[in-house]
Amino acid sequence: MTLDRLGTETSLASLRARHAHSRWSFELDVFAAAGDLACTPRLVESTVAAPADLATGPGPYVVVIEGSLEVTGHLSLWTDDYRPGLVVVRGDLRARTLSFDNGARAVVEGSVFVEDCLFGDHGDRNGVLSVAGELRARALLLRHGARAYAGAGVSALIYAAEGTWEGLWPDIADEGVGDGAQFFAGAVLDRYGDLDFKRAIEAARAGHPLFLPGVEDAFPARPTARRT
Structure with missing residues (x-):
């Protein structure tokens, strides 16, 4: 089963009411105006522990996980070209490796801990990883405008284009x-x-x-x- 099929069906209105004061609530506006790309959001009311790899489908999707997300293998957050996708993790996110690209947007209210490498690609199609806490990985590798932000900072070897962040230069410039x-x-x-x-x-x-x-x-x- 893909990540965007976990939990139970809910509605944008219900998520808005439940998380009206969350910093990511504005992200739901994209799906309210999606037209042909509308989707039925999913709500997971507990921590998700995946014993192997886990991936989303091609989108569009909205998934809100009220606990943490723990993946022992590779976590792949993606969409088909220019389709929107949103994954919100209200706890921590842990994975051995992680990649996000195209229209996949991930919001983590805790911290992100990646045992090996974290990849972000095709940010020109809206891909972003936003972390309230710390982002920790062996390496963070970004290209094509993909962005990753962490309120408590990034602890990783950073490969990205110069100018990806204001005031932070990558260790290795793409x-x-x-x-x-x-x-x-x-x-x-x-x-x-x-x-x-x-x-x-x-x-x-x-x-x-x-x-x-x-x-x-x-x-x-x-x-x-x-x-x-």
């Missing part, structure tokens, strides 16, 4: 000029020498290294919570 061979294993590079996100996600899920030996140690600030 310049798209074929310089990935300085940092990443050859198996996760494209033919131009840049990081291939599909290959990188597959490698992380399989437990294979993304970075060349010594690269992570060259960035001592990575375990420190840095404000976004």
Whole structure:
């Protein structure tokens, strides 16, 4: 079963009334005006513990989890091109690896703890991860305008385009000029020498290294919570 089929059916009106003062309630407006992309929201009234991988469907969807979300494998939050998707976790989110892309928007009222790597792609299609607490991962890798924000800071090696955040510069800048061979294993590079996100996600899920030996140690600030 996909994440967006968990819980019970509810309505946008019910979610608005229940969470009128939540910082993410405005996100529901997108679905109220969705027209052909309207969906029936789902409400999960407890913590979700998935013993393996877990993914959403292609969208549109709205899922509110009143507890935490714990995934022992890979968590994939995605939508088809330009379809909206919203996942709200009112507790903490934990996963071994995590990816979000296209129109998937994730709001976490607690903290996010990713054992290995966290990937965000296609932010130009509205993909974002917003965390009230801390975001902690081995590495946070973003491209194509994907954004991740954490109120208590990001503790991770950061790969992203310069200017992704005001006042925070990535450890490794995504310049798209074929310089990935300085940092990443050859198996996760494209033919131009840049990081291939599909290959990188597959490698992380399989437990294979993304970075060349010594690269992570060259960035001592990575375990420190840095404000976004």
